[in-house]
Amino acid sequence: MRLKIAEEARKISSFLLERWRKGDLVPVRVVTHIDADGLSSGAVLSLALRRLGVPHHVTFVKYLSLTLLEELSNDDYPLNIFSDLGSGYIEDIKSTFKNRTVLILDHHMPNGRPGDGVLHLNPFDFGLNGDLDLSGAGVCYLLAREMCNGVPPHIPLVGALGDMQINRSGDLVGMNSSILNEAVSSGLVEVRRDIRLFGGPEYPLAAALERTVDPTIPGITGNSLAAVKLLEDLDIPVKKGDKWTTLEDLSEDKKKVLLNKLIERISSAGGDPKALLGRIYLLRREKRGSPLRDLRSFATVLNACGRVGAPYIGLFVAQGMRGEFVNRAFDLLSEYRRALMRYLGRFEKGELISRRGSILLVEGEGFVKDTIIGTLVSILSRNTRGVAFVIGYAETDHEMMKISIRKAASISSGVNLNDVAKKLGEAYGGRGGGHADAAGALIPAQKLKEFLEELIRSLETQTRI
Numbered sequence: 001m002r003l004k005i006a007e008e009a010r011k012i013s014s015f016l017l018e019r020w021r022k023g024d025l026v027p028v029r030v031v032t033h034i035d036a037d038g039l040s041s042g043a044v045l046s047l048a049l050r051r052l053g054v055p056h057h058v059t060f061v062k063y064l065s066l067t068l069l070e071e072l073s074n075d076d077y078p079l080n081i082f083s084d085l086g087s088g089y090i091e092d093i094k095s096t097f098k099n100r101t102v103l104i105l106d107h108h109m110p111n112g113r114p115g116d117g118v119l120h121l122n123p124f125d126f127g128l129n130g131d132l133d134l135s136g137a138g139v140c141y142l143l144a145r146e147m148c149n150g151v152p153p154h155i156p157l158v159g160a161l162g163d164m165q166i167n168r169s170g171d172l173v174g175m176n177s178s179i180l181n182e183a184v185s186s187g188l189v190e191v192r193r194d195i196r197l198f199g200g201p202e203y204p205l206a207a208a209l210e211r212t213v214d215p216t217i218p219g220i221t222g223n224s225l226a227a228v229k230l231l232e233d234l235d236i237p238v239k240k241g242d243k244w245t246t247l248e249d250l251s252e253d254k255k256k257v258l259l260n261k262l263i264e265r266i267s268s269a270g271g272d273p274k275a276l277l278g279r280i281y282l283l284r285r286e287k288r289g290s291p292l293r294d295l296r297s298f299a300t301v302l303n304a305c306g307r308v309g310a311p312y313i314g315l316f317v318a319q320g321m322r323g324e325f326v327n328r329a330f331d332l333l334s335e336y337r338r339a340l341m342r343y344l345g346r347f348e349k350g351e352l353i354s355r356r357g358s359i360l361l362v363e364g365e366g367f368v369k370d371t372i373i374g375t376l377v378s379i380l381s382r383n384t385r386g387v388a389f390v391i392g393y394a395e396t397d398h399e400m401m402k403i404s405i406r407k408a409a410s411i412s413s414g415v416n417l418n419d420v421a422k423k424l425g426e427a428y429g430g431r432g433g434g435h436a437d438a439a440g441a442l443i444p445a446q447k448l449k450e451f452l453e454e455l456i457r458s459l460e461t462q463t464r465i
Contacts, residue, residue: 005126005134005175006142012103012119013146016079020054025079025101028056031072033063033084033136034306034371036162036299036314040137040155041083041105043318047151048144060311062371063442064089065431067398069096081105084136084159087122088422088433094118105139107131108434109418123175131435132167133174135160141179153183154283154295155318161281162299164378164438170196170278180281189295190282195247195259200280200294204244206231213340215276216383217262218269222341234258246289270385272409291333292317292326301329304336307371336372343368343376356456360384362392365448370396374404374440381406389459393448400430401445405455407437415462424455 019025028049032042042058049056057077061068064085072080073096080097086104090112093102103119107130114120121139123130134142137159144151160166160176167173172180183189194201197208209220209227220226228238234257237245250258263273286293291301305314310332316325347353347362354361360380364373377392384390387408396402403425405417417439425432425441428451432441443451 005121005123005128008121008126009142010146012121013143017147020052026055027077028054028079028081029075029077030056030058030081030083031061031085032058034060034311036302036306037136037159038084039302039306039311039314040159040162040318041140042315044137044140044144044151044155045081045083046315047319048147051148051150058315060306061085062396063402065442066092069093073097079103083140087111087120088431090114090118090120105136105143107134107136107139111422111433128174131437132165134176135163135165138176138179152188153179153186154188157183157189157281158295158298158302158318161296162303188284190284192280192282193278194280195255195276196278196280196296197247198300199291199297200282201247202288202293203246203291204289205236205246206238206244208247211337213337214379214382215266215271215273216344216379218265218271220265222345230261234261269383271383275382301333303375304333305329307375308332308336339369339372340375343372344379347380357460358386358388359456359459360387360390361452362390364392364394365401366395368392368394370394370402373402377404377406378438381408384408391452391455393452395445396442399445400442401448403432403441403443403451405439415459420455420458424451424458
């Protein structure tokens with residue numbers, strides 16, 4: 001299966017390189033998503049196109065819709081590349097981009113058949129699991145690697161980790177594992193097993209505890225004073241001289257004491273403490289103490305840039321630009337974190353949420369930004385006891401409603417959320433899709449109540465808790 005998708009990437013690469021040598025299919029527009037995987041995808045493609053001397057432009061989108069596709073098709077780019085999105089809109093893309101070449105590089109479940117000028121590279125078409133084996137950035141990397149040298153393999157790993165493409169042991173698997181092996185063998189990435197806190201083991205420990213959102217550490221996340229007090233209670237110094245204490249500074253005994261205390265706090269609030277311990281992936285060329293050194297935290301930084309409204313900053317940082325771009329990215333991360341904590345604080349008070357049996361509803365309309373509702377739903381699905389599914393909604397552009405649906409990690413239900421979201425999204429005048437355990441839909445706002453009732457009924461019917 002891996003050989004077949006690599007062979008297809010080679011064929012697409014040969015086609016593009018031949019056309020570019022003739023001066024055809026330029027300039028190129030890359031249309032990519034604003035989350036960490038989408039920005040990593042755009043970074044991979046933009047780096048490759050730049051190395052090849054191909055003029056191009058990157059367009060960032062929150063989601064695709066028929067209206068947006070029609071707007072994009074009005075611009076006269078002879079080649080449009082969709083990265084980390086597009087597979088659910090193959091037929092619409094074929095109908096709106098007539099007589100032009102389109103390339104879709106995605107890992108979401110396909111809907112439709114390519115052809116009529118539409119090229120398609122997706123792991124699901126080759127018997128691979130796009131939910132786990134390969135991210136959107138990974139698909140882009142397979143193509144970029146065929147087209148040119150010099151695109152670093154850590155970028156698709158950031159995309160995979162941003163999309164939570166890890167198994168229950170916290171490991172990258174499938175083709176993601178192969179890309180990881182490249183990064184490790186080249187000396188670019190180091191893999192360890194440790195406590196997984198924001199920033200990694202070399203980041204100031206008090207700040208790491210306060211800034212770890214997933215899993216949420218009750219009473220500590222978002223509270224710097226409480227994080228400091230926790231360390232003091234455990235007889236762990238916050239600083240030694242002028243140096244902040246890091247996780248790496250702790251003895252194994254102290255690390256076990258800290259881990260046990262964190263497990264106790266998370267378990268008592270119904271969260272999943274297993275997420276605290278696992279493999280961490282360190283970018284060796286980043287300076288110690290930078291949140292970009294830990295690839296999971298790197299993904300959080302990119303996600304913040306996209307969700308807060310400056311995806312181009314995330315793209316530049318993913319491509320290796322530093323200085324003012326990193327400073328701006330860290331400012332955006334702080335803004336993003338404040339927004340998350342504001343929302344989570346209200347949810348802890350029982351505001352803007354309701355329960356329907358084992359289903360948690362996040363009522364974000366008029367309060368939560370449509371770019372952040374999915375992140376909140378994901379966090380709550382992994383940190384709320386007795387929940388099988390979490391559904392959140394927030395209004396977006398053109399009188400539409402963004403719906404995010406997540407399956408709790410503890411549930412082994414056979415429900416495929418991609419299928420549910422696709423079927424109901426289309427039935428209520430919109431579109432839906434995604435992954436088996438995490439999906440979404442975009443529907444007319446006036447259809448929200450009916451959609452939610454049918455969605456809840458469908459999930460309850462298909463699930464035995």
